Amino acid sequence: MLTVISAERDCARLEIKMRVLKLLLLGSTAAITSCVMARAADLPSRKAAPIEYLRICDSYDSSFFYIPGTNTCLRIGGTIIAEEQLYSVSYRMANTIFGQPNGVVAAKGGYTPSVLQYGNPTNAPISTFQGVGRLELDARTATEFGALRTFLRLESVYGTEGNAATGSLSGGANFAGGNYNNNTAFFATTRETTILNKGFIQFGGLTAGRAQSFFDFYADAINWEMLRGSNATAGLFAYTQAFGKGLSATFSIEDSTSRRDYIGSTLGSFDYGSAMGAPGFGTAYASVPDGARIPELVANLRWDQEWGAIQLSGAAHRLRTSLYAKDATLVNPTAYAFPVAASEDFGFALQLGTRFDLNNIASNVFPTGDKLWIQAAYEEGATGYIMGNNLNFNGGPVNANIFYGYGNGGVKAANGWNYRPYDCIWTAASLGHCDKSRGWAALVAFKHYWTSTISSGFYGSYMGLRYSAAALADTGGGVGAVNTDEFRAATNLVWTPVKNFDVGSEVMYVRANHLNRPVGLVADPWLVASGLPSWKGVNGVFEGRIRAQRSF
Numbered sequence: 001m002l003t004v005i006s007a008e009r010d011c012a013r014l015e016i017k018m019r020v021l022k023l024l025l026l027g028s029t030a031a032i033t034s035c036v037m038a039r040a041a042d043l044p045s046r047k048a049a050p051i052e053y054l055r056i057c058d059s060y061d062s063s064f065f066y067i068p069g070t071n072t073c074l075r076i077g078g079t080i081i082a083e084e085q086l087y088s089v090s091y092r093m094a095n096t097i098f099g100q101p102n103g104v105v106a107a108k109g110g111y112t113p114s115v116l117q118y119g120n121p122t123n124a125p126i127s128t129f130q131g132v133g134r135l136e137l138d139a140r141t142a143t144e145f146g147a148l149r150t151f152l153r154l155e156s157v158y159g160t161e162g163n164a165a166t167g168s169l170s171g172g173a174n175f176a177g178g179n180y181n182n183n184t185a186f187f188a189t190t191r192e193t194t195i196l197n198k199g200f201i202q203f204g205g206l207t208a209g210r211a212q213s214f215f216d217f218y219a220d221a222i223n224w225e226m227l228r229g230s231n232a233t234a235g236l237f238a239y240t241q242a243f244g245k246g247l248s249a250t251f252s253i254e255d256s257t258s259r260r261d262y263i264g265s266t267l268g269s270f271d272y273g274s275a276m277g278a279p280g281f282g283t284a285y286a287s288v289p290d291g292a293r294i295p296e297l298v299a300n301l302r303w304d305q306e307w308g309a310i311q312l313s314g315a316a317h318r319l320r321t322s323l324y325a326k327d328a329t330l331v332n333p334t335a336y337a338f339p340v341a342a343s344e345d346f347g348f349a350l351q352l353g354t355r356f357d358l359n360n361i362a363s364n365v366f367p368t369g370d371k372l373w374i375q376a377a378y379e380e381g382a383t384g385y386i387m388g389n390n391l392n393f394n395g396g397p398v399n400a401n402i403f404y405g406y407g408n409g410g411v412k413a414a415n416g417w418n419y420r421p422y423d424c425i426w427t428a429a430s431l432g433h434c435d436k437s438r439g440w441a442a443l444v445a446f447k448h449y450w451t452s453t454i455s456s457g458f459y460g461s462y463m464g465l466r467y468s469a470a471a472l473a474d475t476g477g478g479v480g481a482v483n484t485d486e487f488r489a490a491t492n493l494v495w496t497p498v499k500n501f502d503v504g505s506e507v508m509y510v511r512a513n514h515l516n517r518p519v520g521l522v523a524d525p526w527l528v529a530s531g532l533p534s535w536k537g538v539n540g541v542f543e544g545r546i547r548a549q550r551s552f
Contacts, residue, residue, distance in 0.1 A: 054068070057074075057140075060075075064138075064140070070141075073139070073141070074140075075138040076136070076137060078134050078136055079136075079549060079550065079551040081130070081131070082547065083130045083132075083546070083547045087543055089126055089541070091118065091119060091121050092416065092418060094113070094118075094418060095419055095420040098479055098480065098481055098482050099471065099479070110479075111478070111520055111522055112522045115532070118532055129159050130157065130159035131157070131158045133156045134153060135155075136151075138151050148201075148203050149201065151198060151200055151201075153196075153199070155195055155197045198210055198212070205240045205242070206237075207236065207238045209235070211233070211238075213232040213234050213252070214240075214252040214254075215230050215349070215351060215385065216230045216313075217353030218353055219231040221445065222457040222459065223445065223459050224492065225543055227388060227445070227459060227461035228388050228461040229375055229388065230351060230377060231389040231390070232259065234259070238253070238254075246305050247301075248301075250299065252296075252298040253296065254296040256296050259390075260423070261421050261422065262420050263422065265426040266427050266477075266481070267323070267426055267427070268479070268520075285324065285325055286324050287322070287323050287324070287425075287434070288321065289321050289423075290342070293320060296318075298313070298314070299313070307357060308360075309355045310353070313349075313350070313351040314349070315385060316346055316347075317347040317348060317381065319382075319436070320343070321426075323339055323342070343424075345434065347380055347381025347423060348379065349378065349380075351378075352377075354374050355372070357371055358370040370447060373445040374443075376443075377440065380436050380439075381436030383437055416512075417514065417536055417537070419482055425437070428477075429470035435471050438465075440463070441462065441463040443461040444460060446459065453497060454493070456493050459490055459491070461488045462488075464485050464486075466483050467481040474519040478520060479520040480520055481518070482515070482518050483514070483516055484512055485512070485515065486510065486512045486513070487509075489508070490508035492506035492507075493505055500550065501549070502547070502549045503548050504546070504547055505544065505545065506547070507543070507544045510541050511539070512540075513537065513538055514539075
């Protein structure tokens with residue numbers, strides 16, 4: 001009994017000791033904490049920075065957000081495109097043969113092209129690849145005068161024959177893909193280039209920068225390979241006035257180099273020996289475009305309605321050119337310093353386009369997204385308004401590469417006897433001015449949705465180029481021009497399994513019909529005897545491609 005009582009007393013004493021120890025520990029901790037806090041109070045301090053989260057910009061759509069610390073809304077987007085392209089190919093005769101002086105005409109009765117103007121089909125690529133990376137920034141700020149918008153689109157292209165007019169790599173002569181004996185033969189070098197596709201400011205009715213020409217309407221809306229018509233990116237200053245109820249008008253001054261085309265000359269030499277005493281012969285006359293003095297003057301009148309839209313466009317194109325004499329007896333003629341003639345004139349272009357939003361017209365027949373475009377254009381001395389996409393490597397008139405820009409497209413329509421589009425051609429019958437060309441282009445394009453994720457495009461274009469009787473007759477001793485009709489017909493099939501992601505294919509047929517054999521070209525037997533193909537007035541080529549495209 002005593003043992004139990006003693007044990008209970010020991011437990012009680014232990015419990016008291018534990019409580020005392022706990023109080024001592026708590027007191028020590030409190031004292032230490034007080035000291036630390038007292039010393040910390042003597043140190044400098046700052047308030048925590050407030051956290052600012054990205055906010056959706058409801059003024060536009062959910063893809064815009066406010067740039068932190070500003071009242072500017074920004075959208076970041078882009079696109080990746082991968083394409084494999086296939087072509088049917090044959091030989092190619094250079095487009096420098098027609099409407100050109102072409103030096104001394106041989107006694108055999110006409111001009112014989114050089115082998116350097118012939119491309120062997122063995123060197124022609126039938127398979128090419130293009131990869132495109134696109135970055136877009138769209139910044140908008142609400143002001144008391146309306147929205148202030150800044151838009152930027154950069155594109156970097158890697159692929160076969162991708163090219164830019166500035167900083168481009170040279171052709172087959174310097175790469176293993178070329179023909180060592182022929183600098184103008186087909187080549188297939190892989191290249192990379194980056195361009196400013198768009199970059200402009202909009203404020204009220206003002207648009208300034210590098211933007212889509214206000215002459216344009218359809219502008220290759222659903223096709224991948226280009227159609228003829230107008231689809232130009234240009235430096236511009238424009239003002240748009242909205243009148244209400246969908247009616248608007250725009251006046252724009254635009255960079256003339258984006259529309260400039262070739263200048264021709266049929267002033268060459270007959271056989272030098274027999275014409276030595278004749279005035280004007282023994283000399284070739286080359287023509288060049290002169291420097292720009294005024295920009296392109298562009299205007300449109302547009303009406304947008306629920307059923308679609310209609311637009312009438314017009315443009316004035318300043319045509320300045322000079323004619324220079326060359327010694328036709330030399331292999332590499334030396335141009336004289338001063339022109340023997342100069343011409344200043346205006347070309348012009350007109351275009352009418354309409355778009356029908358078919359679902360809004362007959363919703364019981366056409367599903368959402370079905371559209372139909374019809375467009376026609378006419379030009380005199382301004383072929384750049386009907387030639388197509390001016391960012392397309394194989395499609396237009398700037399530099400030897402035709403249109404500047406990137407090579408994302410460009411069907412190989414250069415098969416067979418190729419041709420050049422001329423704004424005007426100098427002739428012996430019209431010395432003193434340059435004979436302007438005439439041309440027209442028309443297109444139809446239809447977009448149809450088979451299901452919500454499968455769609456097709458059906459489209460085609462027609463283009464005609466005509467030159468003066470003097471340019472065709474070639475009374476100046478060079479090689480005359482050729483009148484040409486070109487037809488394009490194509491379709492594509494696109495699967496969109498996820499929004500903004502497309503996988504599809506396209507097939508296009510291009511046919512060029514030359515309506516006359518060029519005067520001054522040597523007869524076929526002499527062509528064949530020289531190892532060249534005989535004249536062929538009809539050239540046709542197929543183009544096919546598969547594409548994967550993801551936008552964000």
